[in-house]
Amino acid sequence: DEVRVCVEKAFTLAQVDERLFSSFIEHLGRAIYTGIYEPGHPLADEQGFRTDVIDFVKDLRVPLIRYPGGNFLSGYRWMDGIGPKEKRPVRLDVAWKTLEPNEIGIGEFYDWTRKVGSKVMGSVNMGTGTVQDAADFFEYCNYPGGTYLSDLRRQNGHDAPFDIRTWCIGNEMDGHWQICHLDAADYGKKALETIKMLKWIDPQSEAVVCGSSSGLMKSFPEWDRIVLEHTYEKADFISLHRYYENFDNDDDFLASFVELGTYIKAAIATADYVKALKRSAKTMYLSLDEWNVWYQRRQEPHDWQKAPSILEDHYSLLDALVVGGLGLTLLNNANRVKIACLAQLVNVIAPIFTKEGGSAIRQTIYYPFRDISLHGRGVVLTPVVHGPKKETKYGDCPLVETAVIHDEEGKTVTVFCLNTGKNDLVEFTLDMRSFGKLRMSFWTCLTGKDLSAENTFEKPNAVNPRNMPVEKTAASTFSITLPPLSWNVMKFA
Numbered sequence: 260d261e262v263r264v265c266v267e268k269a270f271t272l273a274q275v276d277e278r279l280f281s282s283f284i285e286h287l288g289r290a291i292y293t294g295i296y297e298p299g300h301p302l303a304d305e306q307g308f309r310t311d312v313i314d315f316v317k318d319l320r321v322p323l324i325r326y327p328g329g330n331f332l333s334g335y336r337w338m339d340g341i342g343p344k345e346k347r348p349v350r351l352d353v354a355w356k357t358l359e360p361n362e363i364g365i366g367e368f369y370d371w372t373r374k375v376g377s378k379v380m381g382s383v384n385m386g387t388g389t390v391q392d393a394a395d396f397f398e399y400c401n402y403p404g405g406t407y408l409s410d411l412r413r414q415n416g417h418d419a420p421f422d423i424r425t426w427c428i429g430n431e432m433d434g435h436w437q438i439c440h441l442d443a444a445d446y447g448k449k450a451l452e453t454i455k456m457l458k459w460i461d462p463q464s465e466a467v468v469c470g471s472s473s474g475l476m477k478s479f480p481e482w483d484r485i486v487l488e489h490t491y492e493k494a495d496f497i498s499l500h501r502y503y504e505n506f507d508n509d510d511d512f513l514a515s516f517v518e519l520g521t522y523i524k525a526a527i528a529t530a531d532y533v534k535a536l537k538r539s540a541k542t543m544y545l546s547l548d549e550w551n552v553w554y555q556r557r558q559e560p561h562d563w564q565k566a567p568s569i570l571e572d573h574y575s576l577l578d579a580l581v582v583g584g585l586g587l588t589l590l591n592n593a594n595r596v597k598i599a600c601l602a603q604l605v606n607v608i609a610p611i612f613t614k615e616g617g618s619a620i621r622q623t624i625y626y627p628f629r630d631i632s633l634h635g636r637g638v639v640l641t642p643v644v645h646g647p648k649k650e651t652k653y654g655d656c657p658l659v660e661t662a663v664i665h666d667e668e669g670k671t672v673t674v675f676c677l678n679t680g681k682n683d684l685v686e687f688t689l690d691m692r693s694f695g696k697l698r699m700s701f702w703t704c705l706t707g708k709d710l711s712a713e714n715t716f717e718k719p720n721a722v723n724p725r726n727m728p729v730e731k732t733a734a735s736t737f738s739i740t741l742p743p744l745s746w747n748v749m750k751f752a
């Protein structure tokens with residue numbers, strides 16, 4: 260098979276917002292306790308944070324980390340997590356039926372994000388929480404001092420405000436599983452009043468309103484339309500969530516990125532409909548603040564335990580290829596998707612996996628996510644692609660999906676490509692004449708014979724990208740043979 264890609268540097272789509280490479284940590288299972296925080300661990304720092312996990316997160320260069328939930332959020336009392344640890348209450352977490360010890364709260368999480376080089380993407384409880392609870396949380400986090408709540412933060416050891424600029428106004432409020440789920444109009448009204456408080460307290464803050472919890476919800480896109488009709492002029496983003504499953508058809512599963520593109524386009528159309536209805540000059544951006552592969556759902560019964568193993572998917576090479584494809588869809592929609600959070604980051608459907616008292620490993624999906632985060636910054640170009648397509652349940656899927664990033668400062672061009680063909684060595688021709696002559700500086704490839712291969716504590720590097728031989732001579736057209744079922748990153752300078 261042959262695929263021809265013509266890259267023209269003037270055909271720009273958008274400057275990538277680095278928040279596209281964000282992630283998510285919820286008080287859920289072992290994400291916090293024995294994930295990022297394990298005071299007795301030999302590698303724990305003075306605050307009890309695992310330094311092996313810190314190092315893995317740092318390498319991903321994650322700009323924002325959404326916190327504290329997720330479904331957990333809709334029953335969370337943020338004041339439980341502040342003040343002396345020994346006085347904090349142990350609570351029932353009704354969302355996940357576990358015990359929440361509250362040893363970590365906003366102050367500790369903020370400290371951890373600084374250690375990993377990230378910022379907090381805050382979220383406020385729109386389930387059991389009131390508008391006043393949310394406003395109190397904004398004040399505690401962002402108001403400098405001289406009020407009861409800001410001084411409380413200072414007494415608790417944080418003199419300077421946390422300056423949390425991006426706030427999710429609730430989580431998945433369209434879902435019947437959500438604590439105190441609302442209908443779209445009720446949520447829209449509550450979200451509007453909450454955003455007004457947010458922006459009065461901190462005019463620099465941005466608000467993400469809850470869109471649908473998946474494009475598969477029967478209420479999508481009506482929910483989104485109604486929520487936006489209530490909040491359009493005050494909100495900055497509408498959220499999307501989407502997880503992909505393998506229904507025992509690898510071709511369909513590999514085409515998940517096609518479906519993500521369709522979902523994003525439908526959300527954009529909905530937002531733009533409301534824009535037209537309101538005669539607004541403002542464009543609504545999207546925050547895909549939960550995305551990943553998630554389908555294994557292996558878990559032990561865990562009623563009312565502290566930090567049980569929940570949603571600990573073990574990812575395969577195939578899952579990593581799918582995550583790579585989803586990353587390409589994010590880049591190719593960077594004109595409207597400004598924030599995206601890989602859900603989640605540690606242990607719970609996550610690229611980083613820990614053993615209590617033991618080591619930490621990088622799951623297979625760590626690598627494509629790291630690739631897009633490290634090499635996906637710059638201007639997204641829209642190449643012209645000629646190549647075969649195959650039919651899948653999500654529509655026609657290109658044999659090779661690509662994304663091209665021009666980093667004008669670094670003077671490099673990065674070409675990402677996913678070969679979805681099982682038996683197809685692809686002759687991939689890249690025409691980059693508009694850049695003059697370029698040299699290929701590297702090519703890494705994630706592939707393998709066994710699609711079910713995983714990284715384990717015994718074999719932590721079983722699935723790993725490898726360096727491919729590169730053409731050293733300067734050229735304007737490159738011919739590359741892509742291995743079947745492979746995730747590739749090529750850099751030209």
Ligand code: AHR
Pocket residue numbers: 285328329330331430431472549602603
């Ligand atoms: O990420 C796991 C869960 O998935 C989150 O708590 C929820 O928001 C979503 O349904």
